[in-house]
Amino acid sequence: MKTNMNKRQYAYKVIRTRIVDGTYAPGQRIIINQIAKEVGSSHIPVREAIHQLESEKLLEFKPNIGAIVKGIDNQLYKESLEVLALLEGYATAISATSITADGITKLKEINREMKIMLDNYELDKLGALNREFHFHIYSFCPNELLIKNIEETWGRLDIVRQAGFTFYPKRTPQSIEEHETLIQLLEDKASSSSIEQYARNHKLKTLDAFKMRS
Template identity: 50%
Template sequence: MKALNSKPTSKQQFAYKLLRARILDGTYGPGYRIVIDQIAREIETSAIPVREALRQLESDGLIQFKPYSGAVVTPINENEYLETLSVLAVIEGYATSISGQHFPKERIPELKGINEQMRRALDELDFISFGKHNRAFHALTYEYCDNHYLVENIRSTWKRLDSIRRSGSTFMPVRAKESIEEHEEIIRLLDATAEPHVIESFVREHKMNTVKSFYHQRH
């Protein structure tokens, strides 16, 4: 903590990173009320850096300020989540189809390893690890996409998705099992250097299956 006390900015950034991590990993769920004085005591600082960190989180869409409640973690906006995931399905599908034409065979075992890590995380109901491995899997599938603007948009869309739903808040065990099985087909398509339209169609459908599952779970 002493290093943090050297500059006000470092105190604010420490508070920001701490709170953001707790929101994204599900420690602070949607609607959770964040008590400024409590956080300030925990990280041994005044209330000012914490308040500034919360304003930064508000601009990220992770925090809302409500009358009589103060700072609360933003509830999930279901429509926004579904719309954003649908966009991700389109752009990730296209990026993976481009990447698939250059994907090195020697990295196929790495994809299989990540998918196996997802399987173990699911068995242990560790949905936070499952989500991290899932993102790592897809990041690798489109790593060889040479359309850098497209990849930047994928990362931006993932960031937007993070601001809408917290890790684990949209976890669906049945869908997670199906997702692992679909990943096996993605691996097969990449290993076979399948036609771009085949890869794009399957990856898009893979993402849209999550959209459909989430919708049916809520209705």
């Protein structure tokens, strides 16, 4: 039997997944009654899930309408990348102190797969592999709150990524090359400051590419 908290989490997962995969389009209203029936709960857990998604900037409240899916917001995207640059730089640096040899081997495998996908122009798989690459590093991060904040910020970017706004032909191969350098820094046990700076700049270069395109 689901507790109220579990029902809220389930409703949150259902709504968020549909936003990210495009089932719920920007501007679409979230019908509380419908979601409550689907997840088998009262309105309360669904409302709580909606409030959480509003705080994550995936939904917004419109008077006389209710919660709707937020549209693509270039300013929010830019600000989120700036925040990620700081968070991911630090997370990568502190993950470096505990990453294992097997962990580094896995990073090399993921990056090789990214090269193959780029060569084959299988662009739909590149985003997932890029996420896997970075979050594999963060799996060695001891700060759970930091990772939660990174996950939430990535979530705010998922709608834009889903819409295909974040593939930059020139930036993508550069990003893969930067992964190689980052792997080498981790393998060489470089200083925390140099790893943090490199990881931060890696994200900021994506922001620069977005600014040039937007």
